[in-house]
Amino acid sequence: MSQAEHPDLQETLVATEPVFDGHFLHVRRDTVRLPDGALATREYIKHSGxxxxxxxxxxxxxxxxxxxxxxxxxxxxxxxxxxxxxxxxxxxxxxxxxxxxxxxxxxxxxxxxxxxxxxxxxxxxxxxxxxxxxxxxxxxxxxxxxxxxxxxxxxxxxxxxxxxxxxxxxxxxxxxxxxxxxxxxxxxxxxxxxxxx
CATH class of the missing domain: 3.90.79.10 (Nucleoside Triphosphate Pyrophosphohydrolase)
Structure with a gap:
């Protein structure tokens, strides 16, 4: 299943910024545009796997x-x-x-x-x-x-x-x-x- 199959669910990245950079984890805050055009914030942990x-x-x-x-x-x-x-x-x-x-x-x-x-x-x-x-x-x-x-x-x-x-x-x-x-x-x-x- 590809991303193109669900364009009505996709969010578009507007901006991203670091919140915390540690030895093990990195926290990011993104501003995204929702499918209806509204802006929202997403915070998440970046991990090396x-x-x-x-x-x-x-x-x-x-x-x-x-x-x-x-x-x-x-x-x-x-x-x-x-x-x-x-x-x-x-x-x-x-x-x-x-x-x-x-x-x-x-x-x-x-x-x-x-x-x-x-x-x-x-x-x-x-x-x-x-x-x-x-x-x-x-x-x-x-x-x-x-x-x-x-x-x-x-x-x-x-x-x-x-x-x-x-x-x-x-x-x-x-x-x-x-x-x-x-x-x-x-x-x-x-x-x-x-x-x-």
């Missing part, structure tokens, strides 16, 4: 993490993930984050696609991918980064989503993809990253 990896273990389990998330004021259960560096491909970021956070490297990858997790206030795009053929190694956490890596069964992951223990949207979506993949309902092409996905 991220990658989330669903690491499949040979024993049928997946690797997950527990990590304190300051905005939520609690420990969250998530799949390994991290922010894209400037100019970095999703593949390079996925490999780096998996290695840094879990210590593992993966022989094969299957790309799921992109999700936009907060479209009303952020342009963040998160690339999702499966990894398998894991080789354990040593974690390479950033300074002052604390997380607990653990194994979980796919059934446990879905159960935690159902009961509300997992609320992180990227992890919820990853859990449903995991269920579809393991049930055979959805197939993905597996490739080695050196062969380029």
């Amino acid at each position: 991220a990658v989330m990896v669903i690491p499949l273990l040979d024993n049928g389990s997946v690797l997950m993490e527990r990590q304190w998330r300051a905005p939520m004021r609690r420990v969250m259960i998530e799949f390994p993930a991290g922010k894209l560096d400037a100019g970095e491909s999703w593949q390079a970021c996925a490999q780096r984050e998996l290695r840094e956070e879990t210590g593992c490297s993966a022989a094969e990858w299957a790309y799921i696609g992109i999700i936009n997790n907060a479209i009303s206030y952020s342009d963040e795009a998160i690339h999702l991918a499966f990894a398998r053929g894991l080789t354990p190694g040593r974690q390479q956490l950033d300074a002052h980064e604390f997380l607990d890596v653990f194994e979980a069964s796919p059934a446990d992951v879905l159960g935690w989503v159902r009961e509300g223990s997992i609320t992180d949207v990227k992890t919820v979506i990853g859990a449903f993809w995991l269920d579809k993949l393991l049930s055979g309902a959805w197939e993905l092409p597996w490739q080695r990253l050196d062969g380029q996905i």
Whole structure:
């Protein structure tokens, strides 16, 4: 579906200005012209993007993490993930984050696609991918980064989503993809990253 299919819904940018520029996030304020000609203000977060990896273990389990998330004021259960560096491909970021956070490297990858997790206030795009053929190694956490890596069964992951223990949207979506993949309902092409996905 292209933008041209819905010209009656499009807003036209009139002006944009920075509101806040931090190390991690950048907030912008746009003035836009609405389809009826009126002017409106839109504030949103600019984000460099991220990658989330669903690491499949040979024993049928997946690797997950527990990590304190300051905005939520609690420990969250998530799949390994991290922010894209400037100019970095999703593949390079996925490999780096998996290695840094879990210590593992993966022989094969299957790309799921992109999700936009907060479209009303952020342009963040998160690339999702499966990894398998894991080789354990040593974690390479950033300074002052604390997380607990653990194994979980796919059934446990879905159960935690159902009961509300997992609320992180990227992890919820990853859990449903995991269920579809393991049930055979959805197939993905597996490739080695050196062969380029």
